[in-house]
Amino acid sequence: xGAIDTVEPGAVERDFSRVDRVALIAELRSILPPAALxxxxxxxxxxxxxxxxxxxxxxxxVALPDDxxxxxxxxxxxxxxxxxxxxxxxxxxxxxxxxxxxxxxLLSLAKFKRIIKVDPVARLAVVQPGVRNLAISEAASPYxxxxxxxxxxxxxxxxxxxxxENSGGVHCLKYGLTVHNLLxxxxxxxxxxxxxxGNHALDAPGYDLLALxxxxxxxxxxxxxxxxxxxxxxxxxxxxLAAFDDVAKAGNAVADVIAAGIIPAGLEMMDQxxxxxxxxxxxxxxxxxxxxxxxxEADGTPDEVAEEVERMKAVLGRSGAxxxxxxxxxxxxxxxxxxxxxxxxxxxRLSPDYYCYDGTVPRKRIAGLLEAIAELEKKYGLRCINVFxxxxxxMHPLILFDANVKGELARVEAFGAEILEMxxxxxGTITGEHxxxxxxxxxxxxxxRTAEIRAFHRIKAAFDPDGLLNPGKAIPTLNRCAExxxxxxxGGQVAHPELPRF
Amino acid sequence: MSNPISILQxxxxxxxxxxxxxxxxxxGSKDFYGEVPRGSVLDTRGCAGVVDYEPTELVITARCGxxxxxxxxxxxxxxxxxxxxxxxxxxxxxVGGCVAAxxxxxxxxxxxxxxxxxxxxxLIDGNAEVMNFxxxxxxxxxxxxxxxxxxxxxxxxxxxxxxxxxVLPLPVEEATLLFRVSEAQALERxxxxxxxxxxxxxxxFYNGDLGVRLSGAGAAVRAARERLGGESIAPDAAxxxxxxxxxxxxxFFAGDEPLWRLSVPSIALPLDLPGRQLIEWGGALRWLxxxxxxxxxxxxxxxxxxxxxxxxxxxGVGNVPVFNTLDATTMAIHRRLKQALDPKGIFNPGxxxxxx
Ligand SMILES: Cc1cc2nc3c(=O)[nH]c(=O)nc-3n(C[C@H](O)[C@H](O)[C@H](O)COP(=O)(O)OP(=O)(O)OC[C@H]3O[C@@H](n4cnc5c(N)ncnc54)[C@H](O)[C@@H]3O)c2cc1C
Numbered sequence: 001x002g003a004i005d006t007v008e009p010g011a012v013e014r015d016f017s018r019v020d021r022v023a024l025i026a027e028l029r030s031i032l033p034p035a036a037l038x039x040x041x042x043x044x045x046x047x048x049x050x051x052x053x054x055x056x057x058x059x060x061x062v063a064l065p066d067d068x069x070x071x072x073x074x075x076x077x078x079x080x081x082x083x084x085x086x087x088x089x090x091x092x093x094x095x096x097x098x099x100x101x102x103x104x105x106l107l108s109l110a111k112f113k114r115i116i117k118v119d120p121v122a123r124l125a126v127v128q129p130g131v132r133n134l135a136i137s138e139a140a141s142p143y144x145x146x147x148x149x150x151x152x153x154x155x156x157x158x159x160x161x162x163x164x165e166n167s168g169g170v171h172c173l174k175y176g177l178t179v180h181n182l183l184x185x186x187x188x189x190x191x192x193x194x195x196x197x198g199n200h201a202l203d204a205p206g207y208d209l210l211a212l213x214x215x216x217x218x219x220x221x222x223x224x225x226x227x228x229x230x231x232x233x234x235x236x237x238x239x240x241l242a243a244f245d246d247v248a249k250a251g252n253a254v255a256d257v258i259a260a261g262i263i264p265a266g267l268e269m270m271d272q273x274x275x276x277x278x279x280x281x282x283x284x285x286x287x288x289x290x291x292x293x294x295x296x297e298a299d300g301t302p303d304e305v306a307e308e309v310e311r312m313k314a315v316l317g318r319s320g321a322x323x324x325x326x327x328x329x330x331x332x333x334x335x336x337x338x339x340x341x342x343x344x345x346x347x348x349r350l351s352p353d354y355y356c357y358d359g360t361v362p363r364k365r366i367a368g369l370l371e372a373i374a375e376l377e378k379k380y381g382l383r384c385i386n387v388f389x390x391x392x393x394x395m396h397p398l399i400l401f402d403a404n405v406k407g408e409l410a411r412v413e414a415f416g417a418e419i420l421e422m423x424x425x426x427x428g429t430i431t432g433e434h435x436x437x438x439x440x441x442x443x444x445x446x447x448x449r450t451a452e453i454r455a456f457h458r459i460k461a462a463f464d465p466d467g468l469l470n471p472g473k474a475i476p477t478l479n480r481c482a483e484x485x486x487x488x489x490x491g492g493q494v495a496h497p498e499l500p501r502f
Numbered sequence: 503m504s505n506p507i508s509i510l511q512x513x514x515x516x517x518x519x520x521x522x523x524x525x526x527x528x529x530g531s532k533d534f535y536g537e538v539p540r541g542s543v544l545d546t547r548g549c550a551g552v553v554d555y556e557p558t559e560l561v562i563t564a565r566c567g568x569x570x571x572x573x574x575x576x577x578x579x580x581x582x583x584x585x586x587x588x589x590x591x592x593x594x595x596x597v598g599g600c601v602a603a604x605x606x607x608x609x610x611x612x613x614x615x616x617x618x619x620x621x622x623x624x625l626i627d628g629n630a631e632v633m634n635f636x637x638x639x640x641x642x643x644x645x646x647x648x649x650x651x652x653x654x655x656x657x658x659x660x661x662x663x664x665x666x667x668x669v670l671p672l673p674v675e676e677a678t679l680l681f682r683v684s685e686a687q688a689l690e691r692x693x694x695x696x697x698x699x700x701x702x703x704x705x706x707f708y709n710g711d712l713g714v715r716l717s718g719a720g721a722a723v724r725a726a727r728e729r730l731g732g733e734s735i736a737p738d739a740a741x742x743x744x745x746x747x748x749x750x751x752x753x754f755f756a757g758d759e760p761l762w763r764l765s766v767p768s769i770a771l772p773l774d775l776p777g778r779q780l781i782e783w784g785g786a787l788r789w790l791x792x793x794x795x796x797x798x799x800x801x802x803x804x805x806x807x808x809x810x811x812x813x814x815x816x817x818g819v820g821n822v823p824v825f826n827t828l829d830a831t832t833m834a835i836h837r838r839l840k841q842a843l844d845p846k847g848i849f850n851p852g853x854x855x856x857x858x
Contacts, residue, residue: 121693122769145697166643177641179650180618193831200767201808202610202786205826206836206854207659208617211650215643232699255558261581261671300699303721360639362559392640432641440644447644451631455843459646462838475645 010457012479014467016103019083021060024105027077028063031070036111038062047106050091050098051153054355054409055438059086059100066111068188068224075222076192078105084471085190087218089130089161092153094356095437097164097217097473104471107222109160115139116225123230124183124200129160129223133167136228145230148175151433152341160223166215168433170266170340171297173391177433179214181229187213187221190464195221212459217435217474220463234299237265239336240312242321243290247271250292251367253319254390257296258363260315262308266297267391268340271370274347274385274398275339281346284339287323294321294390295336343387343398351383351400355412359423360394360432372422373397380415382408394432395423421446436474444474445481453481506549506565507624507632507663513544514661514848515630523851526657528567528599531592534814535603536656536853537824546598549663552576554638561621561638563666566598573597577669585613585670587704589748598662604654607748608704608715611696611768611783613670617653624664625652628844638666651839657850658858659843673703673717675724678740679732681712685772685781688712692784693769700726706747707781708754715744747782754780754791760815762790762799766808773802789813796822825854 084104112128120143133154137146150169184198198210244250298308327333347354388395420430430443523541550567587607606615622636636649688707701718746752768785777792803810809826
């Protein structure tokens, strides 16, 4: 199907409908053992969506290679045959990044599960991309070390997925995101070339491709090996729970903590809807009459923690906290966190479905955005509970709905689109950590202008000239943005809600 | 009054129209770094000033021509800092140059590099388009991370017109300890300490002396001092010493021999090379003053798992490339990225690698 080299990269969506499935099967059979190639409908079914179950697509085939040589051969074959390739880790992504392509191969890295090396002296771990985030910290634990970024999905999500999304966690404020905790990524380009990005030193010659590949959503290369940094476990961590009788006060308290020169190890916020929901589920002991609570963590040596907790208490007291509790034991600290970590499943118990958004705003805008969300709940007749990485301004509104009620998902999408566009208007972004994927592709047209979108496509083409890696994700085509611009009336009203949205 | 960024944009447009390669330059404090600068000078200093600074957001946004010293003074007034401690290498170093060079100072191993603190840029690309990447918030994964890609690209991918940087509170307390040890012992200790929750914010070893700086909460610094022992250095002397390491005014850096920067894994054993070495970053950065042949220095760095940069050299060192050669696949990606952002090749041609 030849490259469309007369058209600028990313101008229009490519048509892959003429991909030859039979030829692809024949090619892949020569590369993979029979069990590593799934072709039957019922075997493909489990791969039809990622953690964002609202969007589904059946892949043409699923390949489960178990070494890099096979990945190279698979990618070369797909390049030759012009077949789209969607890489997949654990499929916990929340933006449809690993959602299959109808005419493409789903490339699962599930068998790349080996921790190749944990080097406690150099404080690094070399792992295959299918290794679970938490497994790295578990392997490092005997040495008093751990891998810092800790997404709430850490028991399931893979490091390959973390690299692709630049995932964060509750401790990112102090310890950084995935991009700050990587030393090296090894990957395979669509041409089947091996790229070594970074090394075990603190920098590498040339452009910072490590930063570029991190968060690139499987669009530039397939990751086959990762070296992560390990950091010493703090001696002690203590969590401070502060309650507020007003959401705006809680939002402002976050800014006050930072203004006082404190960088907490974690600084999370939940609104009343969220605390009530999780309380029924995990009994974290949250004060249920509070309009919002903050969880504020201090870590370090015992003296250091004591000093920081005192400073935090003083600030939060001045900011109007109505109640403060300090965890007195590790068990109690974990209990404070258990509610925050259980927010998603708790939402799942409140309602048949929920939809999690991921905008980020400057801290000082948190309170305003929360008020706006409360208004939108009325406008759309849908409930929304809010949990978020407040220290980073990264919001996770969870909109509750029932996918079986006709039109509800469309209302959720319109609601969510308004939140995201508002985040951009407030000086923030449409995605703090979950990625654009398939889900936020239209909002990219709001956040970026044509010049940037075109530059993104040219960068993509520098790695993948035929646009075969994860097509239709992360960066919208210029054509799509033009369409979206036409049908999108400012103020968040979609002009023709009855029409299918692409 | 004309917008200073549009003025830069006009200059890039004019250069494009006349096919004139541009040499992007602030005060010239880093003229020595990288391959020989070529092109007609585009002085960024007219585009200066802190555009936005909100201490509670931990973000500062400044135009490229802002003096780094001015920016740091603004931060210090509010008890904050650029935690990567970028070297100035001159009184008038600019923010744009700092980000384009991507060089970090003594705190790097503990706090992160310049790129780790870049949150967003306004970039003028080789089509004279002004584009915004990233933003002013801590977490942002919309679009490819172009802001960090251009950090350290030596101006070859575009003109960084404005940048937003994450800032951090100044440490409440600092202390510097001195240990008399051999090079091997220093490396062993630094790597051992690195694996423990100690507030070490900088280290420097030279000629039997290992200096270790502690930064953090009062209690943490006090506890670490007791644990580590060593000899305490008076605060003023310590400040002068770390500044000398950061700005390369320390006597170690004096002399006419070429200065090599070897970036290696921290656990790399002592590198057996002629000349003298100063070791920073917990062992991961080794400065070498030496007349040894380039091939010997580069081999040693590569064998240790890192790379070597000919950081400063008097003219006439011959045709030694400044940076390690990239493998063919990586170089091809570099060329295509350059093509993607600067198709006519007007920005700092050849400053990093020939053809980029
Ligand atoms: C309950 C829950 C809580 C969550 N909490 C958080 C949180 O706190 N913070 C956060 O950041 N995220 C969170 N997430 C989102 C998700 O877990 C992360 O995005 C995670 O990094 C995805 O990893 P994965 O292995 O599941 O990747 P997948 O979902 O399989 O894939 C994600 C993306 O990565 C690409 N990809 C995967 N592997 C590779 C590879 N080897 N090479 C190239 N591309 C690849 C895919 O193509 C896709 O674009 C949460 C999700 C859930 C369900």
